[in-house]
Amino acid sequence: MKNVYLDNNATTRIDDRVVEKMLPYLKENYANPSSMYDTAHLTAKAIEKAREQVAEFLGLNSPKGIIFTSCATESANTAIKGVVNQYGSESKKHIITTQVEHPCVLSVYENLEKKGYRTTYVGVNENGELNIDNLLSKITPETILLSVMHANNETGAIYPVYEIASEAKKINKDIKVFVDGVQAAGKFPIKLEGTDIDFYSISGHKFHAPKGVGALYVKKGVLFEPFMLGGHQEGSLRAGTQNTPYIVALGEAAKLAMENMDYELTEVKRLRDKFETNILKALPNAKLNSKSSERVVNTSNIGFEYIEGELILLYLNDLGIYASSGSACTSGSLDPSHVLRAQKVPFTSLHGSIRFSLSRFTTEDEIDYAIEKVPEVIRKLAKMSPFQAELNAMGL
Numbered sequence: 001m002k003n004v005y006l007d008n009n010a011t012t013r014i015d016d017r018v019v020e021k022m023l024p025y026l027k028e029n030y031a032n033p034s035s036m037y038d039t040a041h042l043t044a045k046a047i048e049k050a051r052e053q054v055a056e057f058l059g060l061n062s063p064k065g066i067i068f069t070s071c072a073t074e075s076a077n078t079a080i081k082g083v084v085n086q087y088g089s090e091s092k093k094h095i096i097t098t099q100v101e102h103p104c105v106l107s108v109y110e111n112l113e114k115k116g117y118r119t120t121y122v123g124v125n126e127n128g129e130l131n132i133d134n135l136l137s138k139i140t141p142e143t144i145l146l147s148v149m150h151a152n153n154e155t156g157a158i159y160p161v162y163e164i165a166s167e168a169k170k171i172n173k174d175i176k177v178f179v180d181g182v183q184a185a186g187k188f189p190i191k192l193e194g195t196d197i198d199f200y201s202i203s204g205h206k207f208h209a210p211k212g213v214g215a216l217y218v219k220k221g222v223l224f225e226p227f228m229l230g231g232h233q234e235g236s237l238r239a240g241t242q243n244t245p246y247i248v249a250l251g252e253a254a255k256l257a258m259e260n261m262d263y264e265l266t267e268v269k270r271l272r273d274k275f276e277t278n279i280l281k282a283l284p285n286a287k288l289n290s291k292s293s294e295r296v297v298n299t300s301n302i303g304f305e306y307i308e309g310e311l312i313l314l315y316l317n318d319l320g321i322y323a324s325s326g327s328a329c330t331s332g333s334l335d336p337s338h339v340l341r342a343q344k345v346p347f348t349s350l351h352g353s354i355r356f357s358l359s360r361f362t363t364e365d366e367i368d369y370a371i372e373k374v375p376e377v378i379r380k381l382a383k384m385s386p387f388q389a390e391l392n393a394m395g396l
């Protein structure tokens with residue numbers, strides 16, 4: 001049975017070298033890093049090494065601003081609620097984000113809305129791109145927070161977050177900027193040093209570390225109310241005994257991501273482009289949703305007009321090809337993707353939109369197999385579609 005895993009934006013395979021690095025901390029080196037004996041100093045040192053690796057990965061000169069968390073959802077909650085609780089007041093109750101953020105940002109905004117915060121969700125154009133002037137025009141003296149993701153998990157669109165952060169601060173110097181960097185990590189180099197970004201989140205399981213570990217970068221001097229209260233771990237900014245093996249894994253995954261960056265930008269891109277070009281050529285009803293002029297190299301979101309997305313996934317599953325519709329976090333509901341709706345993808349292809357996402361473990365054979373099988377599946381489903389006339393007119 002084939003196992004062609006094209007759902008790397010949902011989660012990734014753990015690199016074997018990451019597992020190797022974790023093992024001693026799951027077995028013999030189990031000391032609590034806050035304890036006072038030599039073996040504890042060893043685990044504490046391993047955590048500090050990982051902090052340095054993650055800081056380098058994020059293009060920072062110092063590891064000081066890195067806080068380890070349990071996941072990027074926790075990092076986003078910490079940043080957003082932390083800013084609002086620190087800086088919010090009767091006269092400062094306005095927060096801005098985009099319509100295409102991950103649910104870990106949108107849900108927090110919706111929650112704050114219920115608590116009396118005024119929220120603005122800026123849209124994107126038909127290519128999934130943000131209009132920066134429009135976004136900046138929403139900033140008022142009342143605004144305390146702006147959240148913009150670095151790269152979109154569904155379409156791969158990259159947003160100019162460095163520029164957005166610096167322009168935002170020219171308008172209101174007190175505004176805090178949070179960037180969800182989960183889908184940027186490992187896909188292109190990140191350089192936070194010297195930027196106006198205040199908070200930046202990443203998640204281990206999106207770049208070949210295990211699930212259940214993430215990080216939050218906080219710019220020097222920026223205050224926020226901690227989310228987890230308890231002991232003095234992580235400079236009292238995130239209480240709870242550090243998960244040494246997973247933190248070590250995150251550091252190693254960051255190091256490997258840096259080493260593999262060239263491969264990612266050339267080979268992964270070549271395979272993605274080969275897949276995309278062939279699918280768009282083979283199928284007259286295939287429409288590209290990943291249309292942003294700046295986009296990550298591993299993602300291809302394609303809408304198959306007049307075909308039901310869930311059926312495509314089931315048929316692909318039977319052939320050992322794994323992809324997804326929308327994001328894993330929103331599936332389970334039958335609502336079409338909020339990202340594709342924001343981009344005004346026509347309803348004819350909205351419901352048949354599939355995200356294929358590659359990683360450095362994706363092989364040429366797997367891509368060739370997918371290039372052969374995806375069109376077969378779509379042609380088979382076209383024969384069962386209630387939209388025969390439309391599909392026939394397209395030559396399907």
Ligand SMILES: *Cc1c(COP(=O)(O)O)cnc(C)c1O
Pocket residue numbers: 009010070071072073074102104149151152153180182183202203204205206212213214
């Ligand atoms: C996966 C993902 C998250 C959530 O990360 P977890 O570590 O699973 O909580 C947040 N933002 C984006 C863009 C993601 O793709």
